[in-house]
Amino acid sequence: MTVEPERGGEAGEPNGLGLRWRIKDSFVRYVVGNAGGRYSLTGGADLVADRYFAFPFAESGPEALPRFAGGVAFRAHGGMLRVAIVAPALRELDGRTVLTVGTGEEQLAIATLDIPAHDGGWVGAVPRLTESGCDLFGGGYELGEPLDPLESWSGIPRSTTA
């Protein structure tokens, strides 16, 4: 199933914050290499470099954790492999910090974070796959498999006019 972006094109008020994230470089390499596939950017996501993605800041969630806009859609094996990472967000769920992605209907908790996410502690955190995250990647990884670390980005300068 193709997952549509939750907030197509709406990156919200740029405040100088965003998420830089390779997602999982071994997966991206697999998609564009052995699996003969490609990825496409949706809803304001951009490339920092080859296989290195930038998701603009969208809003602060209820727990003051950031939500980002845009998505990356992977397609390979003639369409059998379709995985979309859309509108990644950090949330508190049952006392843990989780990384969610949008499915078009809900935010799916695909990974838990190694370290507490408050006060910017999510920067550099390694997300580890939940069962839902394993399902998202078609069962190609074990529970707890690390994704690539989350990085912050301040590529959009704030206005400096008084």
Ligand code: HEM
């Ligand atoms: C025609 C169907 C498929 C074939 C023949 C196939 C084959 C393979 C092979 C040989 C590998 C290991 C070798 C490598 O890393 O390059 C692999 C890895 C993997 N496959 Fe597939 N696959 C298929 C479909 C899918 C689908 C539908 C998904 C997900 C929706 C998927 C997700 C993965 C993942 C996550 C890995 C691990 C990549 C990594 O991080 O190294 N595959 N696949």
